[in-house]
Amino acid sequence: MMEKKLIKKELMEKKGIHAGKLLLWGVLAVLAAIALYPVFFLVSGSVMGEDELGSYLGPVVSGKEGYAEFPLLPAYPTLRHYVEVFLDSPEFFVMFWNSVKITFGVLAGQLLAGTMAAWGFAKYDFPWKKGFFLIYMILMLLPFQVLMLSDYLVLDRLGLTDNLWGIILPGAFSTFPVFIMYRFFVELPDSLLESARLDGAREWQLFCYIGLPIGSSGIIAAMVLGFLEYWSLIEQPLTFLKEKRLFPLSIFLPDITSASQSGMAFAASVITFFPALLVFLGGQDYLEQGIMAGAVKE
Amino acid sequence: MERKKIIKVFGGFLAVMLSFTILSRAVSGASTAQVETVRIKTGAIDHRVTGSGRVEAGQEIAVYTENGQRVKEICVQEGQSVEKGELLFTVDMDELEEQILAAQQEMEKAGLQDKDAQSNKGVEQRNRAMAKERAAEDYTQAVSDGDHSVAQAKAAWDAAEQALQEFLQQEPSGAQQLGSVSGDVTGGDAQSPEGMSWEEKKAQLEQAAAEAKAAYETALSARTDSVKSAARALEDASMPTASDSSAKQNEITRQQQELALKKLQALKDAEGKVTAPARGVVTQIAVTTGDFTTDGTAMRLADTSKGCRLAATVDKANEKYVSKGSQVNIAVPGSKEEITNYAVSSVTSHEEDQTLLEITVDLPEGVLEAGAMAEFEIVQKSENFSSVIPIQALREEQNGYFVMVVQEEQGVMGKELVARRFDVRVKDKNSTYAALEDGLLTGEQEIISSSSRPVGDGSRVRKMEK
Numbered sequence: 087m088m089e090k091k092l093i094k095k096e097l098m099e100k101k102g103i104h105a106g107k108l109l110l111w112g113v114l115a116v117l118a119a120i121a122l123y124p125v126f127f128l129v130s131g132s133v134m135g136e137d138e139l140g141s142y143l144g145p146v147v148s149g150k151e152g153y154a155e156f157p158l159l160p161a162y163p164t165l166r167h168y169v170e171v172f173l174d175s176p177e178f179f180v181m182f183w184n185s186v187k188i189t190f191g192v193l194a195g196q197l198l199a200g201t202m203a204a205w206g207f208a209k210y211d212f213p214w215k216k217g218f219f220l221i222y223m224i225l226m227l228l229p230f231q232v233l234m235l236s237d238y239l240v241l242d243r244l245g246l247t248d249n250l251w252g253i254i255l256p257g258a259f260s261t262f263p264v265f266i267m268y269r270f271f272v273e274l275p276d277s278l279l280e281s282a283r284l285d286g287a288r289e290w291q292l293f294c295y296i297g298l299p300i301g302s303s304g305i306i307a308a309m310v311l312g313f314l315e316y317w318s319l320i321e322q323p324l325t326f327l328k329e330k331r332l333f334p335l336s337i338f339l340p341d342i343t344s345a346s347q348s349g350m351a352f353a354a355s356v357i358t359f360f361p362a363l364l365v366f367l368g369g370q371d372y373l374e375q376g377i378m379a380g381a382v383k384e
Numbered sequence: 385m386e387r388k389k390i391i392k393v394f395g396g397f398l399a400v401m402l403s404f405t406i407l408s409r410a411v412s413g414a415s416t417a418q419v420e421t422v423r424i425k426t427g428a429i430d431h432r433v434t435g436s437g438r439v440e441a442g443q444e445i446a447v448y449t450e451n452g453q454r455v456k457e458i459c460v461q462e463g464q465s466v467e468k469g470e471l472l473f474t475v476d477m478d479e480l481e482e483q484i485l486a487a488q489q490e491m492e493k494a495g496l497q498d499k500d501a502q503s504n505k506g507v508e509q510r511n512r513a514m515a516k517e518r519a520a521e522d523y524t525q526a527v528s529d530g531d532h533s534v535a536q537a538k539a540a541w542d543a544a545e546q547a548l549q550e551f552l553q554q555e556p557s558g559a560q561q562l563g564s565v566s567g568d569v570t571g572g573d574a575q576s577p578e579g580m581s582w583e584e585k586k587a588q589l590e591q592a593a594a595e596a597k598a599a600y601e602t603a604l605s606a607r608t609d610s611v612k613s614a615a616r617a618l619e620d621a622s623m624p625t626a627s628d629s630s631a632k633q634n635e636i637t638r639q640q641q642e643l644a645l646k647k648l649q650a651l652k653d654a655e656g657k658v659t660a661p662a663r664g665v666v667t668q669i670a671v672t673t674g675d676f677t678t679d680g681t682a683m684r685l686a687d688t689s690k691g692c693r694l695a696a697t698v699d700k701a702n703e704k705y706v707s708k709g710s711q712v713n714i715a716v717p718g719s720k721e722e723i724t725n726y727a728v729s730s731v732t733s734h735e736e737d738q739t740l741l742e743i744t745v746d747l748p749e750g751v752l753e754a755g756a757m758a759e760f761e762i763v764q765k766s767e768n769f770s771s772v773i774p775i776q777a778l779r780e781e782q783n784g785y786f787v788m789v790v791q792e793e794q795g796v797m798g799k800e801l802v803a804r805r806f807d808v809r810v811k812d813k814n815s816t817y818a819a820l821e822d823g824l825l826t827g828e829q830e831i832i833s834s835s836s837r838p839v840g841d842g843s844r845v846r847k848m849e850k
């Protein structure tokens with residue numbers, strides 16, 4: 087906000103501000119349009135007739151000659167695909183609820199375990215604390231593919247492959263939210279906790295009545311980030327789940343590639359997109375704070 | 385504020401999704417094809433060819449009567465069934481009696497004519513015998529007469545010759561010399577004491593001998609001629625007469641007339657009534673009341689006493705399953721009774737329609753009435769097959785046959801029943817069952833025999849509750 091105002095002032099002071107401003111706006115608008123095009127594409131495709139989709143997407147999905155093209159607006163808008171998704175495909179809902187289970191399971195786990203872990207790292211001293219935290223950081227940085235095999239072996243031994251818990255449990259104990267929340271808890275002054283202790287507060291009371299309320303923005307930020315991540319989880323379910331009945335939405339969509347089903351895929355995508363959009367809108371501020379927290383150096 | 389709203393919207397979204405989850409399951413459950421399944425079993429494929437045909441009489445009988453009878457009354461109608469001996473029609477008795485009388489008179493006339501001819505023939509024969517006798521007598525006479533005259537002429541000639549020789553031995557040598565010079569033309573009259581010269585006498589004798597010789601020759605030829613002519617006359621008289629069969633012909637004519645008369649008499653004895661020669665159905669009436677009968681058939685009966693024949697046509701497509709000797713079951717509409725265990729007696733191509741086959745089944749007497757309609761069923765049993773399914777379970781497509789088998793598969797909705805396509809080859813089939821080649825399907829596989837809606841490969845199905 088500060089920077090914008092400064093730029094604005096500077097621009098105001100310079101001559102030819104209007105031309106420069108317009109140019110900038112133009113460039114930004116073009117970039118924004120390019121960035122937004124897939125979303126628009128998605129929505130318009132979801133209300134486009136099957137024949138129309140077939141003729142536009144033929145080269146991609148059914149091997150026709152030429153290139154796929156896409157008009158901005160459908161010639162004959164229809165809600166058929168939505169009806170199809172909502173009424174004719176119970177599979178979609180099975181997967182939707184699988185996604186909900188995974189996401190909220192993970193978030194609940196993080197809320198329980200992650201907050202405590204972050205609180206512990208932030209407010210208590212114990213041997214090898216720095217070492218443990220370093221391991222946490224390293225685990226956070228490692229991409230999934232690196233741990234895929236060892237994860238699989240562990241889950242297999244625990245009997246958790248082909249089981250939603252095999253996705254939920256590793257997520258619930260993931261290190262990233264701990265790292266985010268740690269940032270918020272650390273900022274809490276130790277003197278406040280000390281005075282509370284002097285007043286006779288127990289350790290769990292400190293966590294519940296002081297830590298959680300003050301760190302709530304950090305917790306919410308971690309939850310929002312977690313939601314976006316686990317709602318669109320692909321690698322873990324693909325790797326650890328074989329039974330189709332356990333598949334989340336994120337795998338359902340790539341399953342539909344034929345021309346006749348592309349309309350349905352668009353509609354399903356829009357529906358999938360909707361909760362993520364809501365979460366983003368609701369947690370926008372916290373999201374920014376969370377990302378900032380992750381970015382600030384210790 | 386804004387956040388609370390968003391949380392509410394999110395909650396609402398989840399609620400909507402929940403309701404649609406239930407709704408879509410209901411819709412999908414309702415739209416899932418309900419199927420009935422069968423399993424393969426062993427069995428035979430019976431080929432049943434059915435159709436209907438008409439019962440025809442096995443044989444036709446012609447009823448006829450004497451030619452030229454006036455039909456007085458016809459007592460039956462076409463299509464009527466009659467018992468043996470039942471009255472068919474009567475002829476006019478007056479007309480019949482007249483004809484009998486005429487025939488009798490005709491015969492009498494012929495008899496008289498025959499008698500006349502016989503007596504004529506006797507007279508002629510006697511005449512001929514007499515003529516022959518006479519000719520023979522003539523011949524004998526001619527021979528003996530001839531012989532006699534020839535013998536006389538011969539004797540005369542011999543005497544004349546002898547007289548000449550005797551005279552010649554008496555003559556002098558000179559005269560003899562002279563005589564030998566002058567030949568036998570001159571007679572010897574030189575030494576004749578009666579005054580005639582020897583020469584003259586010799587000439588006279590020579591002349592007599594020559595005359596006697598000529599007479600002899602004449603008699604000989606006369607005899608030959610008369611004998612020859614007598615022999616010819618005899619030959620003529622004894623020549624056989626030309627064969628004469630008129631008597632025999634008359635006899636034959638008489639017999640024929642007698643036969644015809646007998647028939648007329650028989651008709652008269654039957655009081656002019658013509659009856660059915662056997663049990664049957666009148667199929668044609670050729671006579672009309674008041675008209676004369678002709679040489680042709682008066683009535684035609686379909687003989688039912690010797691059984692009937694079921695004639696029917698079947699589609700040529702069934703050719704394989706219909707053959708001579710195939711088992712036939714026959715049912716008559718309106719009757720519960722099944723007539724079984726008869727065999728097809730002939731199978732022929734339909735004369736006009738090449739796509740049809742004509743079959744006939746011979747039926748013994750009393751099984752079915754001629755003219756009745758009957759349904760038939762020809763059954764051909766096959767060998768036993770080990771993979772038999774109802775024909776509804778067999779689906780056909782351009783490339784061949786296939787069946788849909790219900791399989792339990794792991795899907796998004798958990799364990800699902802899914803229809804899967806199996807290509808099969810058909811060994812044999814009829815209208816209700818099909819026998820598949822062995823080894824393509826197992827006894828555990830459930831084959832869809834019927835479904836509430838079309839089922840394709842991969843369609844989700846539900847088993848129909850029984």
